[in-house]
Amino acid sequence: MHPEAYVEMADTESRHWWFTGRRAVLRSLIASLKLPRDAKILEVGCGTGGNLAMLSVFGRISALEMDSTARSIATRKTAGRFDIRAGSCPADIPYAGEKFDLICLFDVLEHIDEDVATLAALKQLLTGRGRILLTVPAYAWLWSDYDEFLYHKRRYSAAGLRATVSAAGLRCDRMSYFNTLLFPLIAVVRLKERLLGAAATSGRDVPARPVNWLLRQAFSAERFLLPVVRLPFGVSLFAILRAG
Numbered sequence: 001m002h003p004e005a006y007v008e009m010a011d012t013e014s015r016h017w018w019f020t021g022r023r024a025v026l027r028s029l030i031a032s033l034k035l036p037r038d039a040k041i042l043e044v045g046c047g048t049g050g051n052l053a054m055l056s057v058f059g060r061i062s063a064l065e066m067d068s069t070a071r072s073i074a075t076r077k078t079a080g081r082f083d084i085r086a087g088s089c090p091a092d093i094p095y096a097g098e099k100f101d102l103i104c105l106f107d108v109l110e111h112i113d114e115d116v117a118t119l120a121a122l123k124q125l126l127t128g129r130g131r132i133l134l135t136v137p138a139y140a141w142l143w144s145d146y147d148e149f150l151y152h153k154r155r156y157s158a159a160g161l162r163a164t165v166s167a168a169g170l171r172c173d174r175m176s177y178f179n180t181l182l183f184p185l186i187a188v189v190r191l192k193e194r195l196l197g198a199a200a201t202s203g204r205d206v207p208a209r210p211v212n213w214l215l216r217q218a219f220s221a222e223r224f225l226l227p228v229v230r231l232p233f234g235v236s237l238f239a240i241l242r243a244g
Contacts, residue, residue, distance in 0.1 A: 005149060005150055006047065006048055006067060006069050006070045006073065007069075009047055009048050009050070009070075010048040010050075010070075010073045010077070012205075012206050013047075013048065013050035014050065015206050015212070016206050016212070017206075017207070017212045017213075017215035017216035017219060018215075018219065019050060020216050020220070021179075021215070021216045021218075021219025021220040022106070022135070022179075022219070022236075023050075023051060023054050024219075024220035024223045025178060025219070025220065025222055025223045025226060025238075026051070026054070026104075026106065026133070026135070027054055027057070027223070028223035028224070028226065028227055029133060029223075029226060029227060029238065029240070030055075030058055030102070030133065031058075031227075032227035033102065033131060033133075033240070035058055035059060035101050035102055036059075036101055038059055038060060039058055039059030039060070039101035039102060040059060040060050040062070040098075040099065040100045040101050040102075040127075041055050041058060041059045041060065041061050041062070041100060041101065041102045041103075041104065042061075042062045042063065042064065042095065042100045042102070042103045042104070042125065043055060043061065043062075043063045043064070043103075043104045043105075043106070044063075044064045044089060044093075044103060044104065044105045044108055044122065045064065045065060045066075045089075045105060045106070045108030045111070046063035046064065046065045046070075046074055046084060047065065047067075047070050047074065048070050048073040048074050048077065049063075049073065049074030049075075049077045049078050049082075049084070050077075051104070051106060052074065052078050052081075052082050053078065055104065056081075056082070058102070059101065059102070061081075061082045061083070062082065062083045062084075062085070062095065062098075062100075063082055063083065063084040063085070064084075064085055064086075064087045064089075064093065064094065064095070065084060065085075065086070065087075066086065066087060066088040068086070071084055071086060089112055089114070089117075089118040089121065089122070090112075090114050090117040090118040090120070090121040090122075091121075093121055093122070093125070095125055098125060099125060099126065099127045099130065100125050100126060100127065100130055101127050101129070101130050101131075102130065102131055102132075102133060103122050103125060103126065103130070103131075103132045103133075104132075104133050104134070105122075105132070105133075105134040105135070106134070106135050107135050107136065107137065107236075108134070109134055109136050109156075109164075110136050110137055110152045110153055110154055110155065110156070111150070111151055111152060111153060112153065113153060115153075115154075115164050116164055116167045116168050117168075118168075119132070119164065119165065119168035119170055119241070120168040120169055120170075123168060123169060123170055123243050126242070126243055129242075130242065130243075131173070131240055131241060131242050132170065132239075132240070132241040132242070133238065133239075133240055133241075134238065134239050134241070135178075135236055135237065135238045136155070136156045136161060136236065136237050137152065137155045137156070137235065137236055137237075138155060138156060138157065138158075138177055138233075138234060138235055138236050138237045139155055139157065139235075140154070140155050140157070142155060142186070142187065142190050142235065143155060144190055144193065144194075156237055158175060158177065158237060161175065161237055161239060162175065165239060165241055166244075169243070169244050170241040170242065170243060170244055171241065171242050171243070171244040172239055172240070172241055173240045173241065173242060174230075174238075174239070174240045175230070175237065175238070175239040175240075176226060176229075176230040176231050176234075176237070176238060177230075177231045177232065177233050177234030177235075177236065177237055178222055178226055178231055178234045178235075178236050178237070178238055179219055179222070179234045179235035179236045180222065180231040180232075180233060180234040180235075181218045181219065181221065181222065182215065182218055182219060182235065183233055183234050183235055186235050226238070
């Protein structure tokens with residue numbers, strides 16, 4: 001990501017509706033997996049550490065982050081509670097020989113040139129019943145200046161993500177779009193920006209408290225649906241994968 005993005009993330013991920021709403025959704029999805037007690041969990045691309053405390057509810061946490069600034073912030077933010085190592089995907093994953101019950105990539109795969117090779121490498125770190133939970137941004141036509149700011153390589157369709165998963169030798173247990181309730185609003189904003197040639201609204205700033213609260217409630221409400229229902233469209237996709 002752009003170096004400024006990490007600084008902004010560290011400042012806003014505990015408050016901004018997108019981060020807090022997404023964490024609520026992810027927590028619900030992980031709870032539905034019924035992981036073993038004291039599960040071993042790896043977050044790949046942990047950024048500034050905003051998800052680590054939530055993940056620690058479900059087991060013992062390790063993490064991988066390639067950016068030294070983000071890694072330093074994450075270590076400081078979590079008071080050194082977690083094993084956060086330097087590395088990158090797919091060639092420099094510093095957990096050779098270890099096995100995990102859950103590997104998480106939350107809006108990470110779209111940053112990596114070799115997405116198939118990355119998933120194939122992570123497959124080797126799964127226990128026999130281990131799973132990968134990943135999220136990615138959806139729809140190439142939603143591409144904006146903010147994707148450029150975040151150094152995204154791509155946005156995914158469900159079909160494109162399935163093809164990537166299959167090529168990596170993984171099986172998809174569940175896949176769904178999400179951030180569906182707010183999709184019409186976000187889509188209209190992005191299309192308006194494209195038609196008018198305006199700079200994309202990043203959404204990086206935390207909105208006024210009542211607006212932030214309403215957006216968080218709308219996004220996080222999907223946590224009740226996604227463990228059991230597949231949503232037909234959305235700003236993002238999630239997938240739960242296992243070795244094929």
